[in-house]
Amino acid sequence: MRPDAQRRHLILGLSGMLVAGPALASRLSTTPAQTAGPFYPLEFPLDDDNDLTRVRGRNGVARGRIVDIEGRLLDPDGRPIPDARIEIWQCDANGRYHHPHDRGGPLDENFQGFGHHTTDANGRYRFRTIRPVPYPGRTPHIHYAVLMPGRRPFTTQLYVAGDPGNEGDFLYRRIPAERRHLVTSEFLPVRGGNAEFTARFDIILGGTPTM
Secondary structure, three states, X not given: OOHHHHHHHHHHHHHHHHHHHHHHHOOOOOOOXXXXXXXXXXXXXXXXXXXXXXXXXXXXXXXXXXXXXXXXXXXXXXXXXXXXXXXXXXXXXXXXXXXXXXXXXXXOOOOOOEEEEEOOOOOEEEEEEEOOOOEOOEOOEEEEEXXXXXXXXXXXXXXXOOOOOHHHOHHHHHOOHHHHHHHEEOOEEOOOOOOOEEEEOOEEOOOOOOO
């Protein structure tokens, strides 16, 4: 290669790196995957909408402190992922899951225990549920699953920032310390309305589709 052509090739290569560098640097860190746990429903409840604090056909409201959780489902480039099914499930305020294998405390019949929502065109989803509580061996958490055609189900768990049980939780500790913030949210108090707290949890879904 002639010297002038070689210099031109080098300059073009460096220019490409400068253009690509910021784009690569701006890619979002993907949400760590975690186990679905033993209490994913064996049978979905008849009422499985995105408000877990009320059960269709019952007049009561779930025990516990109500929280509105919202967020977005995005790819690592920040693009929204629409039409994905987001599921959550968690134990009730008594520390019991709506699952036949959980023989814990009394069951709160006014708590739905499981719900789902479909992301909109901007990748947004929303749930109304209760602030998670601990149960034996686990810090407070909410299970999440993302299901969409052409992809394997993705599962993770959402934790409460600052909860004293986090550092002793074996599943939370499995996540590298520098990545724990990706599954940890502030549950912030709100005034007015029917909820005591609000929280935000954006899920960054990595990987490639599998057909």
